[in-house]
Amino acid sequence: MKILNVDQIRALDQATIQNEPIAPLNLMERAALAFVDWFVDHFPDTTLTKIFCGLGNNGGDGLAIARLLLERQYPVEVHVVRYAPRESDDFMHNHRRLKLVTEKVNYIEFSRDIPALRHNEVVIDAILGSGLSRPTEGIVKSTIEAINRAPATVVAVDIASGLYADQPNAEDDVIIEPDYTITFQLPKLAFVLPKNGRYVGEWHTVDIRLHKRYIDLAPTPYYFTHPREARLLLHKRDRYSHKGTFGHALLLVGSYGKMGAAVLSARACLRSGVGLLTVQIPRCGYPVLQTAVPEAMCRPDGHQYVLTGPSEVEGPPPGDYTTVGIGPGIGKAPETLAMFRELLPTLKKPIVVDADALNLLSENRELLEQVPPNSILTPHPKEFERLTQTWKDDYEKLGILRDFAKTHQVVVVLKGAYSAVATPAGEIHFNGTGNPGLSTGGTGDVLTGVLTALLAQGYDPVEAAVLGVYAHGLAGDRVAEQRGPIGMVASDVVDALRWE
Numbered sequence: 001m002k003i004l005n006v007d008q009i010r011a012l013d014q015a016t017i018q019n020e021p022i023a024p025l026n027l028m029e030r031a032a033l034a035f036v037d038w039f040v041d042h043f044p045d046t047t048l049t050k051i052f053c054g055l056g057n058n059g060g061d062g063l064a065i066a067r068l069l070l071e072r073q074y075p076v077e078v079h080v081v082r083y084a085p086r087e088s089d090d091f092m093h094n095h096r097r098l099k100l101v102t103e104k105v106n107y108i109e110f111s112r113d114i115p116a117l118r119h120n121e122v123v124i125d126a127i128l129g130s131g132l133s134r135p136t137e138g139i140v141k142s143t144i145e146a147i148n149r150a151p152a153t154v155v156a157v158d159i160a161s162g163l164y165a166d167q168p169n170a171e172d173d174v175i176i177e178p179d180y181t182i183t184f185q186l187p188k189l190a191f192v193l194p195k196n197g198r199y200v201g202e203w204h205t206v207d208i209r210l211h212k213r214y215i216d217l218a219p220t221p222y223y224f225t226h227p228r229e230a231r232l233l234l235h236k237r238d239r240y241s242h243k244g245t246f247g248h249a250l251l252l253v254g255s256y257g258k259m260g261a262a263v264l265s266a267r268a269c270l271r272s273g274v275g276l277l278t279v280q281i282p283r284c285g286y287p288v289l290q291t292a293v294p295e296a297m298c299r300p301d302g303h304q305y306v307l308t309g310p311s312e313v314e315g316p317p318p319g320d321y322t323t324v325g326i327g328p329g330i331g332k333a334p335e336t337l338a339m340f341r342e343l344l345p346t347l348k349k350p351i352v353v354d355a356d357a358l359n360l361l362s363e364n365r366e367l368l369e370q371v372p373p374n375s376i377l378t379p380h381p382k383e384f385e386r387l388t389q390t391w392k393d394d395y396e397k398l399g400i401l402r403d404f405a406k407t408h409q410v411v412v413v414l415k416g417a418y419s420a421v422a423t424p425a426g427e428i429h430f431n432g433t434g435n436p437g438l439s440t441g442g443t444g445d446v447l448t449g450v451l452t453a454l455l456a457q458g459y460d461p462v463e464a465a466v467l468g469v470y471a472h473g474l475a476g477d478r479v480a481e482q483r484g485p486i487g488m489v490a491s492d493v494v495d496a497l498r499w500e
């Protein structure tokens with residue numbers, strides 16, 4: 001699903017009005033209805049609902065929502081924040097319509113006009129929407145501060161008032177901190193950026209049937225992976241397939257004290273459908289691997305504690321495997337660096353590079369040129385910063401991410417909440433699965449195994465990354481549902497992987 005910028009959203013609005021055709025007021029009604037459908041599913045009709053409206057179209061939505069909720073017998077109070085002399089046309093139309101249903105509209109001009117808010121009430125924030133053009137101030141700011149101080153549940157219409165949809169806010173901007181954001185049609189870029197977590201809450205899109213052709217044609221580098229889109233990426237298995245059909249992967253993982261990383265990535269790789277798996281680990285890990293992961297073949301390294309390359313058992317060179325995954329638990333020993341240096345030029349097909357292999361790249365930048373094109377790199381933000389540079393805000397980080405993927409012709413999975421998959425073409429696909437339960441050691445090693453398995457099965461690297469990150473997060477969501485997020489461990493995530 002695409003993420004569009006504010007100018008595109010405005011143009012999409014116009015395209016819908018002209019091409020459907022539909023009157024602007026009716027489009028607003030449709031938006032309000034879509035919001036109300038969500039609202040009545042989540043809050044009973046006994047909920048005291050206080051709707052705060054601005055004077056633009058977001059406020060117009062708020063007035064229409066108020067009327068629709070009153071028709072559904074909700075106890076509703078309407079508070080209009082009167083910060084400017086002029087209202088939008090559709091605000092005025094809806095103001096007139098609302099007045100036919102209720103006489104009780106409160107106008108907030110001074111702080112003393114702001115109503116008290118209690119914990120069992122719901123606030124609907126329709127003060128400012130995507131038309132935000134400057135920081136909030138005056139009575140708008142005071143009202144937002146009062147709402148944020150209150151214990152009430154807050155639901156933002158389209159976007160929290162004061163939050164820019166596609167550009168950074170200043171540190172001291174005053175912005176609504178909602179529990180939920182119900183947004184129209186498509187998510188906004190602001191929703192998937194770490195700095196904005198408290199200004200978004202749980203967000204949902206509601207379909208208001210905006211012009212599909214405009215959306216299809218609109219150019220954007222930003223996408224959000226819809227579950228339906230992720231499922232479409234999954235390859236079906238042929239009735240006459242055999243283990244050779246699904247590739248033979250080589251994982252170069254583990255070191256003394258970090259053999260768990262090897263076990264986790266190997267188990268995840270097997271649970272993600274690889275045909276055959278060979279794991280090269282330092283010699284000390286041999287009994288561990290053979291016992292913990294009997295399905296994998298083992299290549300004990302010549303070195304007791306770290307990976308150095310030559311193996312004690314016969315086997316093809318790494319370049320002969322369908323793909324290679326390298327990094328989890330390998331450390332940064334000079335012998336391991338030497339191995340990495342020798343290995344890279346021998347690899348021609350895309351590989352997966354994670355953890356200490358990424359740190360070796362950061363410390364030996366010349367090696368970046370040797371990484372096979374279309375390989376998948378999976379840094380967390382700290383590793384990405386080491387690979388590139390620091391950033392002043394999340395938007396600058398996205399620019400650095402796109403440039404890096406384009407310049408080096410690699411796929412980069414920047415991990416964390418809403419992991420971002422950057423492609424060699426300069427697009428970014430944000431992922432919505434996963435939860436804070438995944439913030440525990442080893443879950444990244446699991447992802448390496450997942451992605452290695454998908455490459456081995458012949459997935460296109462971008463599709464492998466988008467699908468793998470989605471499935472990994474979904475596995476985490478299944479675990480969180482069953483046992484709660486706090487006690488989750490990485491092995492649980494492996495066991496919860498499902499491919500269907």
Ligand SMILES: NC(=O)C1=CN([C@@H]2O[C@H](COP(=O)(O)OP(=O)(O)OC[C@H]3O[C@@H](n4cnc5c(N)ncnc54)[C@H](OP(=O)(O)O)[C@@H]3O)[C@@H](O)[C@H]2O)[C@@H](O)CC1
Pocket residue numbers: 009010012013027028031054055056057058059061083088127128129130131132133134135136137140157158159184210
């Ligand atoms: N997308 C869609 O398809 C659909 C969108 N819909 C709805 O429309 C909403 C967008 O509406 P909108 O453009 O009228 O913007 P909105 O934010 O309500 O107000 C802008 C006004 O506020 C002013 N203003 C700006 N910043 C300010 C500040 N800090 N403090 C005070 N004032 C400030 C600004 O002033 P100006 O910049 O012109 O000087 C202007 O006058 C969108 O979020 C959604 O809810 C649906 O109804 C239908 C389908």
Ligand SMILES: Nc1ncnc2c1ncn2[C@@H]1O[C@H](COP(=O)(O)OP(=O)(O)O)[C@@H](O)[C@H]1O
Pocket residue numbers: 355380415416417418419433434435436437438439440441442443444445446447472473
């Ligand atoms: N709050 C979160 N929401 C969603 N996913 C998360 C969150 N925190 C961590 N993750 C995921 O968990 C994994 C952690 O990887 P990483 O930091 O490399 O851990 P490790 O090195 O311990 O294996 C990544 O896939 C990341 O996207």
Ligand SMILES: [K+]
Pocket residue numbers: 058125126127128129156157158159160161
């Ligand atoms: K709003």
